[in-house]
Amino acid sequence: MTRDAILEAAAQIFRQKGYHAASMQDIADAVKLQKASLYHHVNSKQEILLALLDRALDLLIERMEEVLALDLPPEEKLRRAILVYLQTMLEQRDLSAVLLLEYRSLDPKCRQQHIQRRDQYEALWRKLLSEGAEQGIFAVSDIPLICRFLLGVMNWTVTWYREDGPLxxxxxxxQCANLFLLGLKKRLGEDDRGDRDN
Amino acid sequence: MTRDAILEAAAQIFRQKGYHAASMQDIADAVKLQKASLYHHVNSKQEILLALLDRALDLLIERMEEVLALDLPPEEKLRRAILVYLQTMLEQRDLSAVLLLEYRSLDPKCRQQHIQRRDQYEALWRKLLSEGAEQGIFAVSDIPLICRFLLGVMNWTVTWYREDGPLxxxxxxxQCANLFLLGLKKRLGEDDRGDRDN
DNA sequence: CCTAATCTACCGAACGGTCGGTAGATTAAG
DNA sequence: CTTAATCTACCGACCGTTCGGTAGATTAGG
Incomplete structure (x- = not known):
């Protein structure tokens, strides 16, 4: 029995039940050990969560930096980033779901560190978008907002996507890239400040 | 002390900690009662969660039906629906967060009922989109997908929106409506099946 | 080669603590 | 006096974690 196998099982159970509802007993059962034996490989339940969150972010950051390093026009680079992000998230559903939903269960000290790292990751997306804006390809005034919209769409897919579905x-x-590129690509006469109603 | 006050406090705590990490003791402290006294107003912790989820869906369904009943062109109706949804979600953050994140903690029987009702709500959005498609205003082949994209963007805002932020x-x-209407409004020569790459 | 020492992986039992929930006495309101 | 609301006290179950100990593989010394 390896530490990796325990983490993998934990990710699955954390995703199904949530961190607090998942017990060490559940994880032990999943890997066919006594729960005491888990502590030979792992120091605490919190450590498992932390390891999973780190692992998830590591994977995303690594792949995102690969995409950023490509020599492509902004539009194609964005398409590529979206593809890689969704593929990563949907092929690692357990890890992704933990990343998106369970970081709240980190105790405050670790959470702060984690959020900081997550913000660094989001900065990579903002960088990609501002590259496109600087080159005059994207017409976007509020990059952080568009960035959150984009990540929102993609993150939410984790909650509804089915492998046996049609897509x-x-x-x-x-489809996702189409939607955003239509909204992003420069065209004329757009006002994008919404301070008219209310 | 009213049942409503207990539910309200519970929503806040469920949002902060998640259902399983929140204890009846936490809720009792928040409304300045002894834990046992809660059970005079409420039968169980599960019942609290169920009541909150029902309340949230009731509110959303009611307001969405009001919007659907308006006599407006599809584009304006969609803008209106987006506005009402976001205002509702962001003005009832506690309730919204519980709706979006904690329904997984319902025991299976109730969860199935809840999911069914939530699907009915989503059907209202699909109806709005297909009205626009039928009238030839929206160019959208996969309505359920666009619907999930749209709800995804909006739902995710609940996780990052700050009242003291700039928007x-x-x-x-x-902004959200602009993004989607740019992608939705009919234009020429779009292929929207993404079966080229991979 | 033998054996003693060390290490890895695991186990059963138990710990202190907290959980959701209950019973029954006590108080407040009409 | 009645009844609704709140209290104190308690329950069994389960939580994450620790402990002492064991089987078996690995290493070290002669």
Missing amino acids: TPAQLAH | TPAQLAH
């Missing part, structure tokens, strides 16, 4: 992750990514 | 809910709604 592959690649098709999903294509 | 009012109305401005947020305007």
